Amino acid sequence: MDDHTSPDCGNFVRPQTGLLGGDPMEVINTxxxxxxxxxxxxxxxxxxxxxxxxxxxxxxxxxxxxxxxxxxxxxxxxxxxxxxxxxxxxxxxxxxxxxxxxxxxxxxxxxxxxxxxxxxxxxxxxxxxxxxxxxxxxxxxxxxxxxxxxxxxxxxxxxxxxxxxxxxxxxxxxxxxxxxxxxxxxxxxxxxxxxxxxxxxxxxxxxxxxxxxxxxxxxxxxxxxxxxxxxxxEMIAQGSLAELQDRLGLPTKIKIDLAVIPVDLEEILVGKRIKTFQLEGKTVSIDCPKDKKTQVITAVMDGMLKVLDLRLEEPGLNSIYQNIMAE
Ligand SMILES: Nc1ncnc2c1ncn2[C@@H]1O[C@H](COP(=O)(O)OP(=O)(O)OP(=O)(O)O)[C@@H](O)[C@H]1O
The missing domain is CATH 3.40.50.300 (P-loop containing nucleotide triphosphate hydrolases)
Structure with missing residues (x-):
């Protein structure tokens, strides 16, 4: 049964700041x-x-x-x-x-x-x-x-x-x-x-x-x-999508469409320190830590592979939510 009365302040005491107990620069949140x-x-x-x-x-x-x-x-x-x-x-x-x-x-x-x-x-x-x-x-x-x-x-x-x-x-x-x-x-x-x-x-x-x-x-x-x-x-996680992604350390997926698949593709990628990747048709997918995106893209684009297209897929809320609930 809901009790339709106003919420009390329980035992919480609001921190006092500033000379008169209020900070004039304090931002009031909605x-x-x-x-x-x-x-x-x-x-x-x-x-x-x-x-x-x-x-x-x-x-x-x-x-x-x-x-x-x-x-x-x-x-x-x-x-x-x-x-x-x-x-x-x-x-x-x-x-x-x-x-x-x-x-x-x-x-x-x-x-x-x-x-x-x-x-x-x-x-x-x-x-x-x-x-x-x-x-x-x-x-x-x-x-x-x-x-x-x-x-x-x-x-x-x-x-x-x-x-x-x-x-x-x-x-x-x-x-x-x-x-x-x-x-x-x-x-x-x-x-x-x-x-x-x-x-x-x-x-x-x-x-x-x-x-x-x-x-x-x-x-x-x-x-x-x-x-x-x-x-x-309980509030188990809060933030923007990017903040939640960072918190979970979820990788960004880099998808590269190639014109041809070289026979030594694995060697080329391993040579560029890309050890794990998936190949589907002519598309290579690399799971990459968010802060290593630029290095991986630069390595892939250095001319050894004929790249037709390259796109980034950040993890959506679906995978973020599932990961958080599984923690
Ligand atoms: N008036 C009430 N008396 C007793 N238990 C309650 C009452 N209202 C909610 N609950 C219980 O509190 C818990 C949280 O319920 P609440 O309705 O806030 O969840 P919710 O996240 O909004 O769920 P839903 O997505 O199904 O609407 C549940 O276990 C519910 O059974």
Missing amino acids: LEVKYAQKFYGPFQAVKDINLTVEKGEIYALLGHNGAGKSTLIKMILGLVKASAGMIEIEGLNYDAKNKEIKKRVGYLPERMNFYDNLTAWETISFYAKLKGITRKRCEEVLEQVGLREAEHRRVGTFSKGMQQRLGLAQAIIHKPDLLVLDEPTTGLDPIGILELKAMIRNWNKEGTTILFSSHNLNDVEELAQRIGIMNRG
Whole structure:
């Protein structure tokens, strides 16, 4: 059972800096989570999570079912009370500035329940009224999510994709600084996913910071600048794709298409200190440490091989995720 109260600060004490206890040069991040924990009875769903989302970033939470993503998201939204730790949004915490935070955050839950008998226009007007927002903004936001033509249809007749768009409209209507999306692409068809990603990118370009959770590695790879991987309540890895690749020491694959395969190919490559490679047709693949790419490419291009094409393949999120989960 969720307890819908504000997260407390537990036993975390914010470090004080500067003469008056605050550093004037301190950058305020959109989201700051420190040592956050959540117990449901004796079960610990979230374990000592530290997470920072900088202004303007798109950050993705990734993890198996039950990893604790939704719980963490609800703690960030003030919908679930943290057992311990600190959560700040734009430098504000829920104990002191609950209402102020709510104005700055927009949320699309995993499942959104609307009144089937209301039209899209009536639904969005209802949210607008709650938040003191103008009719013009309702029109604008329905336009942005592509529901203007369907605005007088009852929500009960909407497809999953259309309901998701309406959910997005209510999440963005008050122009939040931080938009939080819990598995936003689940249940959408491929076109719906593409359109949703375009909307997310547009809002982000306009300055909205975005935190979303997902099971879809492609969506995460395409959208997120930084990724947090959770497992059994813990944050087991965080960073950009390149940082995660470095951390794991995963190689870059160099693929070389040759015009002809010389009989002494192995000798040539070994002579250039390339000991392991795979040959498929006329394509040679070399797994190379990231910091040795230039040396390997220079060695291959020195004229002894007739190279038609050469390309680099960095490991994708798929192999990064699998490696991290296997650690
Ligand atoms: N209200 C609750 N009471 C007791 N246990 C809960 C409650 N909510 C979540 N849990 C448990 O906490 C753990 C984390 O759940 P959570 O929903 O946060 O995971 P998740 O990563 O979002 O999973 P999914 O990807 O399936 O949505 C799970 O073991 C879940 O059963």
